[in-house]
Amino acid sequence: SPPICVDPPCPPPPPCPSTPITQLVIRYHHVNVIIDDQIAITKVDQVFYNPNEWAVEGLYLFPIPAGSALSSFKLWVDGKAVEGEILEADKARQKYEEIVATMRDPALLEYVDRSAVQARIYPIPPHGERRIELEYAHILPLEANLLSYTYPLSTEKFSLQPLESVVVNVQIRSSNPIRAIYSPSHKISINQKSEGQAQISYEENQVRPDQDFS
Secondary structure, eight states: OOOOSSSSSOOOOOOOOOOOOSSSSEEEEEEEEEETTTTTEEEEEEEOOOOOOOOBEEEEEEEOOOOOOOOEEEEEEEEEEEOOEEHHHHHHHHHHHHHHHHHHHHHGGGGGSSSSEEEEOOOOOOTOEEEEEEEEEEEEEETTEEEOOOOGGGGGOOSSSOOEEEEEEEEEOOOSOOOOOOOOOSOOOEEEEEEEEEEEEEEEEOOOOOOOOO
């Protein structure tokens, strides 16, 4: 039943709260890759920041590069090993669709045909950070003597704020002479050390990546 008002009169109701922030901010995203002939080992280092006034426990979902299968993966949160699982494409699709329903951003559906790595993130305290490190290996597709490597960097376009730092370093070792190295997606620096070894790098600050690194 409503309260009975007496003198002085009842105070006005409090204002409606603003829409709460539910997403996390990504501080930086650093990737180190070693490509040894047709095997690629990728190490990912990210820091997530919780801008909310309350603790957040999240789900880490990493789309596996299209056309590849993971041979292994390891996941750490703040230096502690975390148990994760590989979701086949159908289960991963359900997760993507759940996120789209919450965020109302259909752009995420571009990943629906990909499998994914999934893991729970420990609660992040208000204005706290969590460092997530992921390592995985997979076999690169080879077609007409061309090896293709793709990293799903475009997921960061969903960050609430631009990333302070994005770095991708790739070391290439080939038993056959390397004839050409190029990226159709990003402006890269190339340092070819010998016929069979090269190092490439991409670095940018205050950016919200909107396409995968290839």
